[in-house]
């Protein structure tokens with residue numbers, strides 16, 4: 455796609471009489487500032503940890519817990535870095551995260567980067583602290599309570615949600631598992647997909663109180679992004695919910711990770727188009743054949759305004 459083709463692309467994201475446009479939105483770091491939510495919730499973990507260790511050690515563990523997440527997010531969002539030492543350190547971190555979920559990988563065939571139970575265990579190890587599994591699970595429960603009760607919805611995402619609602623465009627959320635693992639006494643982690651999904655569902659439902667309107671949410675427990683199976687499940691769920699064949703729908707997927715949120719849905723369905731949300735980007739860019747990248751949702755809203763104004767004029 456060439457830059458001059460962007461307006462035509464945007465017009466495909468608007469409904470016309472014989473075509474329903476469906477928006478399929480990622481949540482974490484797309485609609486919500488999950489990184490900042492994590493920083494905030496990590497503070498609440500410090501006070502929980504101080505029941506099991508000195509206040510200063512608890513503060514160090516909480517700080518490391520924040521950092522581990524931030525380092526892995528770079529990997530998830532495929533941010534390119536020329537700093538080889540930093541890259542090697544993140545790769546080593548990823549390998550430690552994998553090492554903590556060998557049994558889950560064997561049983562479910564998945565490895566997840568962001569299980570906070572595992573990230574907190576790594577932070578505890580890195581700070582030379584000691585925390586029994588029962589206490590670790592309790593601290594992470596408080597962390598997730600905080601994450602659910604205090605979502606930071608990006609203001610532009612809430613404005614965009616209102617815009618889609620005012621056009622009665624169907625909106626669905628597609629979100630990865632929060633990987634609510636439990637640490638067992640032998641140091642291994644266990645995974646109950648139903649419990650993990652139930653907790654994430656509560657977090658999604660609360661977004662409706664913070665400006666995000668949607669019909670339903672698809673949660674990656676146990677089948678997760680970016681697998682084909684997950685997106686086939688999502689597409690068939692949308693088709694069933696709207697009582698319309700998939701071929702009659704135009705689906706726009708939006709997310710902060712090309713690999714997790716955009717690549718597979720575009721492979722499955724030729725009419726699907728993608729929006730990559732890169733929060734530091736200052737202008738709309740052509741990312742790939744059927745993908746635009748934007749710095750925020752206001753950029754998209756403004757372009758929709760222009761196209762609609764032209765259509766009316």
Ligand SMILES: [Mg+2]
Pocket residue numbers: 480481482483484709710711
């Ligand atoms: Mg995301």
